[in-house]
Amino acid sequence: MTLTQPASSAPERVATRRTVLMCRPSHFTVSYRINPWMHPEAPTDTSLAVRQWETLYAKYLELGFEVQLIDGLPGLPDMVYAANGGFVLDGIAYGAKFQYPERQPEGPAYMDWFGADGFEVREPVSTNEGEGDFLLVGETIYAGTGFRSDAASHDELRRIYGREVVTLTLVDPSFYHLDTAFAVLDSDGGRGSVAYLPKAFDAASLAILQERFPDAILVTDEDAAVLGLNSFSDGRNVIIAARAKDFERQLIERGFTPHGVDLSELLLGGGGVKCCTLELRR
Numbered sequence: 001m002t003l004t005q006p007a008s009s010a011p012e013r014v015a016t017r018r019t020v021l022m023c024r025p026s027h028f029t030v031s032y033r034i035n036p037w038m039h040p041e042a043p044t045d046t047s048l049a050v051r052q053w054e055t056l057y058a059k060y061l062e063l064g065f066e067v068q069l070i071d072g073l074p075g076l077p078d079m080v081y082a083a084n085g086g087f088v089l090d091g092i093a094y095g096a097k098f099q100y101p102e103r104q105p106e107g108p109a110y111m112d113w114f115g116a117d118g119f120e121v122r123e124p125v126s127t128n129e130g131e132g133d134f135l136l137v138g139e140t141i142y143a144g145t146g147f148r149s150d151a152a153s154h155d156e157l158r159r160i161y162g163r164e165v166v167t168l169t170l171v172d173p174s175f176y177h178l179d180t181a182f183a184v185l186d187s188d189g190g191r192g193s194v195a196y197l198p199k200a201f202d203a204a205s206l207a208i209l210q211e212r213f214p215d216a217i218l219v220t221d222e223d224a225a226v227l228g229l230n231s232f233s234d235g236r237n238v239i240i241a242a243r244a245k246d247f248e249r250q251l252i253e254r255g256f257t258p259h260g261v262d263l264s265e266l267l268l269g270g271g272g273v274k275c276c277t278l279e280l281r282r
Ligand SMILES: CN(C)C(=N)NCCC[C@H](N)C(=O)O
Pocket: 034, 035, 038, 078, 081, 083, 084, 103, 131, 132, 133, 177, 179, 180, 230, 269, 270, 271, 272, 274, 275
């Protein structure tokens, strides 16, 4: 048996303790269709979704993360995808304004939680789905548009955080949030600090990614199809979909430590590891 080893040139990876917000999927089901992954006519198993989610929760605790919890609300089955609840940086929570009516009540629910937890809350003007479309790499916010978040929300980000915001346009409906097609591996923002799926982006966005991240991991269609990129990294440990085997191999080669988890039931709603995870940065 051949075990993949870190390349001898792979850098020593350093973990930074993360604080994240999660929502137990006690009300999870698929009762409407707002993305191509969702099939309301097919059965779902809420207790299996909860058990799978518990494995992710336990993994984060094992890795020493601080995990905070928001209560899911009846009638909001997608609330488990906490990444969409807002974007939190510098102690400021920019609230989400969901595109589809089915998810719109989640926005105020998450903003109430942010306020109660001591964050300065900024009410959104433009449609945006939080960290599903906004990802921090180094000091720069990479912001997706094309399916869910309006480009106008990127201007709001610029005004609120005073940082560089780079717009990336998504073109494949199966990869409708930025965090389905782009993963942050190392918050240093270096040449190889991300992974992405090239076919998910328009030509201009792809050129930006190639220029800024020439050593990025490019994932296979097979790994992307199990939402392998929808992963969460602390700089060393990368929690990924257990079925994303080539991505796992590439991470090991680069000196990262991948941890596979099975969230197949939550995939029925169109989300994976990252979708269930909202980073809280004070
Ligand atoms: C990576 N993704 C996609 C997320 N950040 N969120 C998952 C949202 C799923 C929900 N049914 C929806 O379609 O909005």
